Amino acid sequence: MARKHISSGSEFEALVGYSRAVVDGDFVFVSGTTGYDYSNMTISDDVVEQADQCLKNIQQALVEAGSDMADVVRVTYILPNRDDFQPCWPVLEKWLGRVRPAATMYEARLMNDEMKIEIQVTAKKTHENRR
Template identity: 65%
Template sequence: MTERRAILSGSTFEEQIGYARAVVLGDAVYVSGTTGFDYATMTISEDVVEQAAQCLRNIGAALAEAGSSFADVVRVRYLLPDAADFEPCWPVLRECFGEVRPAATMQVCGLADPRMRIEIEVDARRTR
C-alpha cells in the first residue's frame, strides 16, 4: 500500500475546516492552496507581494517536511481575486520557480477572506 501522510502547519484554518497543508502520497506531494498568513501569528500583510512571499515561505516549509523542495514542483496554481495583482508578484514567484519552470495556471476567483489577495497551490515530487 502506498504511504499517505498529512502535513500540518499549525494554521487554525486546517483545524476549523478539516484539511492538511500538504498530503504526501508515495512520491507525490500535494500542497493545499496556501495564503499569505503567517501561521505562527495568524496575521497577514495588506501588500500582495508580501503575501506572495509569505505564501512561498509557508509552501517551502510544507515541501521540506515532505522531503521535497521548490526544485521538485511540477505544477503551480495561482489564485487571485484581482488579475492586476498578479504581475507585481512575478519577481518573487520567479525566485522560486524561474529555474524550475513548472506547469502553471493563474485564475481570477474569490478567496475565503477579503484580506487574502493571492493563494498558491503546488504539486511536487519527493526526492529525499
Template identity: 60%
Template sequence: MSERRSISSGSVFEERIGYARAVVDGDRVHVSGTTGYDYATMSIADDVVAQCAQAIRNVEAALAEAGCTLADVVRVRYLLPDRADFEPCWPTLRAAFGEVRPAATMLVCGLAEPAMRFEIEVDARRR
C-alpha cells in the same frame, strides 16, 4: 503499498475546515491552497507581494517536511481575486520557480477572506 501522510502547518483553518496543508502519497506531494498568512502570528500583510512571499515560505515549509524543495515542484496554481495583483508578484514567483519552470495556471477567483489577495497550490514529486 505507498506511504500516505498528512502535514499540518498549525493553521487554524486546517482544523476548522478539516484539511491538511499537504499530503504525501508515495513520491507525490500535494500542497493545499496556501495564502500569505504568517501562521506563527496568524496575521496577513496588506501588500500582495508580501502575501506572495509569505505564501511561498509557507509552501517551502510544507515541502521541507515532506522531504522536498521548490525544485521538486511540477505544477503550480496561482489564485488571485484581482488579476492586476498578479504582475507585481512575478519577480517573487520567478525567484522561486524561474529555474524549476513547473507547469502553471493563474485563476481569478474569490478567496476565503477579503484580506487574502494571493493563494498558491503546488504539486511536487519526491526524488
C-alpha cells in the same frame, strides 16, 4: 508508502477537514496556501509580500514532506484581482524561476478579503529527497 499528512497548525485544517500537504507515494500535494505569517498570525496588505509569504509557507510544508521547491511540477495561482498578478512575477521568479513548473492563474474570490493571493503546488519527490 503510507499516506502522510502535513499540518501547518492552522485551526482551519481541523474545522474544514484538510491538511496543509499530503504525501502520497512520490508526490506531495500542497493545499492552497495564503500569505499568513503563522508565527504571529498576521497578513500583509501588500500582494507581493503575501506572495512571498505563501511561498515560504509552501517551502516549509515541502521540507517537512521530504521535498523542496526544486521538486515542484505544477503551481496554481488564485487572485481576486488579476491585475495583482504581474506585480508578483519577480517573487514567483525568485522561488520558481529555475524550476519552471506548469502553471495556471485564476481570478476568483478568496476566503477573506484580506487575502490577495493563494498558491497551491504539486511536487514530485526526487530520488535525493525520498524519505
